[in-house]
Amino acid sequence: MRLNHLVKSAFVAASAAMALSSAMAADITGAGATFPYPIYSKWAETYKASTGTGLNYQSIGSGGGIKQIKAKTVDFGASDMPLKAEDLEAEGLLQFPAIMGGVVPIVNLDGVAPGQLKFTPEVIAAIYLGKITKWNDPQITALNAGVKLPDSDITVVHRSDGSGTTFLWTDFLSKTVPEFKEGVGAGTAVKWPTGVGGKGNEGVAANVQRIRGSIGYVEYAYAKKNKMSHTQLKNSAGEFVQPDDASFKAAAAGAEWAKAPGMGVVLTNQPGKASWPITGASFILVHKQQASAERGKEVLKFFDWAYKNGGEAASELDYVAMPAPVVKLVQDAWKANVKDASGKAVW
Numbered sequence: 001m002r003l004n005h006l007v008k009s010a011f012v013a014a015s016a017a018m019a020l021s022s023a024m025a026a027d028i029t030g031a032g033a034t035f036p037y038p039i040y041s042k043w044a045e046t047y048k049a050s051t052g053t054g055l056n057y058q059s060i061g062s063g064g065g066i067k068q069i070k071a072k073t074v075d076f077g078a079s080d081m082p083l084k085a086e087d088l089e090a091e092g093l094l095q096f097p098a099i100m101g102g103v104v105p106i107v108n109l110d111g112v113a114p115g116q117l118k119f120t121p122e123v124i125a126a127i128y129l130g131k132i133t134k135w136n137d138p139q140i141t142a143l144n145a146g147v148k149l150p151d152s153d154i155t156v157v158h159r160s161d162g163s164g165t166t167f168l169w170t171d172f173l174s175k176t177v178p179e180f181k182e183g184v185g186a187g188t189a190v191k192w193p194t195g196v197g198g199k200g201n202e203g204v205a206a207n208v209q210r211i212r213g214s215i216g217y218v219e220y221a222y223a224k225k226n227k228m229s230h231t232q233l234k235n236s237a238g239e240f241v242q243p244d245d246a247s248f249k250a251a252a253a254g255a256e257w258a259k260a261p262g263m264g265v266v267l268t269n270q271p272g273k274a275s276w277p278i279t280g281a282s283f284i285l286v287h288k289q290q291a292s293a294e295r296g297k298e299v300l301k302f303f304d305w306a307y308k309n310g311g312e313a314a315s316e317l318d319y320v321a322m323p324a325p326v327v328k329l330v331q332d333a334w335k336a337n338v339k340d341a342s343g344k345a346v347w
């Protein structure tokens with residue numbers, strides 16, 4: 001009787017271990033952009049509750065995500081700077097957009113409410129070039145009549161890691177201010193003339209919160225979550241606009257996803273009176289040939305679920321879900337390109 005009990009206990013323990021192992025094996029791993037981290041975290045939480053499959057996502061910056069997917073140490077990489085078609089081809093990668101959002105300037109100034117301060121791209125560029133160094137500089141005060149600005153130094157905060165958020169920020173400034181393009185240029189990592197660095201959107205937000213008189217740039221969800229003072233920005237139509245779901249959607253309205261190699265649309269400085277000028281998509285990178293068809297399929301299942309069920313959570317965090325026609329393009333790309341070792345379609 002005792003022997004039967006021991007055998008039964010051993011069987012139950014083995015079954016539990018196998019179930020745990022199976023659950024762990026089903027979990028997927030990703031790394032990269034900090035821009036979409038708040039929404040990926042929310043999606044992952046809901047998805048696990050719904051399916052039992054977990055997501056371990058490392059918010060390490062777009063540069064790190066690209067390195068890890070190339071090295072095949074994660075199931076997918078994430079980048080806010082789309083890779084060029086030749087780079088995708090060389091690495092055997094498929095790229096698709098997962099979510100859209102906006103990058104916003106944030107400031108730490110006593111008595112300045114969120115959305116109160118106005119900036120033009122020229123003024124922001126001059127601050128990041130180290131040419132405007134005081135908050136009461138005439139170029140700033142001229143834009144902000146009635147706002148009490150201190151006679152104090154501006155502390156510039158930028159990213160210290162390879163970053164898609166930095167790419168969107170510098171791409172916008174390079175498109176609008178020739179001096180910035182010549183002096184700094186656009187990229188995930190640039191040589192800043194001035195300022196202090198922070199790792200990830202989290203690090204920039206923390207530095208701006210800590211340093212009075214500072215200015216930085218983060219994805220809008222970080223500004224909202226931390227109750228930070230974002231600013232208005234002058235867009236390509238000459239309008240000062242606030243960052244929100246509507247202005248991000250306006251910027252994305254004319255995007256031609258099907259025509260862009262690798263669907264690599266860059267949404268900075270888009271036309272339209274209501275468009276937020278530093279809008280961007282965050283992209284997912286997966287290998288076309290999957291070493292494990294099961295894990296490859298789990299990645300696609302997660303993003304398929306997110307496309308179908310994640311729109312409400314995206315809106316709550318002021319991201320913009322991908323439109324249905326774009327989702328169809330993405331799913332067609334999965335079917336045509338993502339395959340197992342034998343060449344059989346994973347999706």
